Amino acid sequence: MRKKIVAGNWKMNKTFKESKVLVKELTKSIKAIPLDNTRVIIAPPFTNLQKASKKTKDTAIEVSAQNMHQAENGAFTGEISAEMLKSIYVDIVILGHSERRAYFGETDELLAKKVNTALKHGLEIIFCFGEVLEDRKSGNHFKVVEEQIKNALFHLDSESWNKIILAYEPVWAIGTGETASPEQAQEMHAFIRELVAERYLSDVAEEVSILYGGSVKPANAKDIFSKEDVDGGLIGGAALNADDFIALVEAI
Ligand code: PGA
Numbered sequence: 171m172r173k174k175i176v177a178g179n180w181k182m183n184k185t186f187k188e189s190k191v192l193v194k195e196l197t198k199s200i201k202a203i204p205l206d207n208t209r210v211i212i213a214p215p216f217t218n219l220q221k222a223s224k225k226t227k228d229t230a231i232e233v234s235a236q237n238m239h240q241a242e243n244g245a246f247t248g249e250i251s252a253e254m255l256k257s258i259y260v261d262i263v264i265l266g267h268s269e270r271r272a273y274f275g276e277t278d279e280l281l282a283k284k285v286n287t288a289l290k291h292g293l294e295i296i297f298c299f300g301e302v303l304e305d306r307k308s309g310n311h312f313k314v315v316e317e318q319i320k321n322a323l324f325h326l327d328s329e330s331w332n333k334i335i336l337a338y339e340p341v342w343a344i345g346t347g348e349t350a351s352p353e354q355a356q357e358m359h360a361f362i363r364e365l366v367a368e369r370y371l372s373d374v375a376e377e378v379s380i381l382y383g384g385s386v387k388p389a390n391a392k393d394i395f396s397k398e399d400v401d402g403g404l405i406g407g408a409a410l411n412a413d414d415f416i417a418l419v420e421a422i
Contacts (some may be wrong), residue, residue: 172377174395175335175402176419177211177296178409179236179264179383180218189218190225195412197229200419205230208402208422211296212409213264216250220258227259234262234296237270240283252291263288264404266298266322268341278321285322294333296404297323298383303342311340312361319365328370336362336380337404343384345406352393352400355382359399388417395422 184192193212200210213234214222223233239249255263265284270276276284281297288295299318301311315338323334338358340350350358359380367375382394383404394400402422408414 171207172379172401174208174422175211175379175381176208176415176422177213177234177264177335177337177381177402177404178415179213179267179404179406180215180409181236181269181406182215183410184214184218186218186221189214189222192410192412193218193222193225193231196415197226197231199412199416200230203230203416203419205419208419210419211262213262213296219255219260223259232262233260234264235260236264236267238263238265238284238288238293240280240287242287252287252293255293256291261292262294262296264296264298264337266318268298268300268339268344272341278318281322282325285326289326289330289333292333294335296335296337296381298337298339298404300339300341300344300384306340306342311358315358315362316365319362320369324369328374331366331370331374331378334378336378337383338362338380339383339404341384345385347385349385349390349394350382352397355394355400356397359397363399386418388414388421391418391421 211232211234213236235255243251266281301314305311305314343350363375379401381402381404382400386403386405387408
């Protein structure tokens with residue numbers, strides 16, 4: 171049975187000290203929640219990653235990086251490699267976030283390389299994709315999402331898909347307070363699962379968790395998470411507050 175996942179993307183928020191406080195609150199609160207088939211992941215910024223990784227070691231919370239470089243190592247000032255992440259016991263990385271695509275010029279081609287490097291090092295990937303508002307308005311959203319997934323992931327063999335978590339994040343819903351309706355999310359998630367089923371065996375499609383991201387909050391999470399093909403959420407703003415994030419875990 172595929173896993174339910176609530177993942178918090180902290181983006182460029184939280185100092186070292188603030189991060190310690192939030193991790194402490196989360197590890198304490200999570201103990202009271204039955205998590206049967208649910209994974210809880212947090213993605214703090216690089217400066218807080220090692221500490222968060224250490225502090226969550228014996229808890230139900232897993233730690234992810236927000237990005238990594240595609241090269242093994244070398245003269246890439248300011249960048250972080252897959253091996254560096256593994257060396258601090260971080261086994262998950264977010265790739266393809268729309269902010270990386272829009273502000274740092276990450277293309278499908280580059281992301282395919284990052285995906286390969288991450289998998290080579292045994293990292294699990296939360297792979298993000300999603301259309302901008304103009305694509306949605308012009309009815310192009312299915313095509314755009316299909317291309318993003320195909321270009322970065324469809325060269326992989328079936329086995330590699332054990333390490334892939336998909337995150338559909340319509341760009342027009344990220345940090346805007348505007349959420350896709352549960353029906354819009356379900357429609358896209360079902361489309362994505364079908365796409366994976368056509369390219370791979372249906373077990374691959376049935377097993378892959380597909381998260382929704384974009385202004386998910388305690389007030390709207392239950393409706394979105396209740397949809398058949400929505401296996402959880404990638405949460406930005408609401409992941410920065412322990413009570414909100416825990417409420418989202420409870421909503422799944
Ligand atoms: P948001 O961000 O929840 O603040 O909209 C989601 C994301 O970018 O992952």
